[in-house]
Amino acid sequence: xxxxxxxxxxxxxxxxxxxxxxxxxxxxxxxxxxxxxxxxxxxxxxxxxxxxxxxxxxxxxxxxxxxxxxxxxxxxxxxxxxxxxxxxxxxxxxxxxxxxxxxxxxxxxxxxxxxxxxxxxxxxxxxxxxxxxxxxxxxxxxxxxxxxxxxxxxxxxxxxxxxxxxxxxxxxxxxxxxxxxxxxxxxxxxxxxxxxxxxxxxx
Numbered sequence: 557x558x559x560x561x562x563x564x565x566x567x568x569x570x571x572x573x574x575x576x577x578x579x580x581x582x583x584x585x586x587x588x589x590x591x592x593x594x595x596x597x598x599x600x601x602x603x604x605x606x607x608x609x610x611x612x613x614x615x616x617x618x619x620x621x622x623x624x625x626x627x628x629x630x631x632x633x634x635x636x637x638x639x640x641x642x643x644x645x646x647x648x649x650x651x652x653x654x655x656x657x658x659x660x661x662x663x664x665x666x667x668x669x670x671x672x673x674x675x676x677x678x679x680x681x682x683x684x685x686x687x688x689x690x691x692x693x694x695x696x697x698x699x700x701x702x703x704x705x706x707x708x709x710x711x712x713x714x715x716x717x718x719x720x721x722x723x724x725x726x727x728x729x730x731x732x733x734x735x736x737x738x739x740x741x742x743x744x745x746x747x748x749x750x751x752x753x754x755x756x757x758x759x
Contacts, residue, residue: 634701708754
């Protein structure tokens with residue numbers, strides 16, 4: 557009799573464990589779906605706003621028109637593109653989790669595109685920055701803002717520790733630094749950072 561009760565308890569426990577695993581998996585899939593849809597909606601909305609702002613600025617361009625703001629509503633800065641990799645993402649101010657879930661972020665405290673110094677941008681390795689795993693020297697990076705279009709040429713890539721903030725230092729000229737987690741396929745919090753350094757092209 558004791559053996560039967562033990563088996564029934566074991567079977568019941570296994571059934572509950574299976575149910576909990578299915579519920580947990582469904583919740584995780586639902587959250588992943590929400591994150592993907594939220595990012596897609598955000599990118600579409602901000603892309604429309606950027607196109608409208610660029611058109612408005614172009615139609616009002618004359619000697620007396622004031623310069624457009626560097627950062628517009630909701631922290632919108634512009635668009636980051638790497639044509640060879642097929643990467644195209646909205647660029648907004650900030651590096652907090654919500655920002656990086658939806659877009660590529662500009663690291664506060666670093667110059668904005670077009671300004672002298674080291675412009676630092678960051679993105680999640682499993683979303684917008686995933687194509688960076690295939691980047692190579694001489695790839696062209698294009699940053700489009702209301703201030704203008706800025707083109708950079710990749711000069712180097714390297715892996716550093718998260719504590720190495722020296723990669724954000726300015727070394728003169730106009731530099732662009734892209735930062736993401738590394739390794740790209742690491743499960744959990746990645747231990748290192750992948751750094752792409754590029755120099756602005758003249759003209």
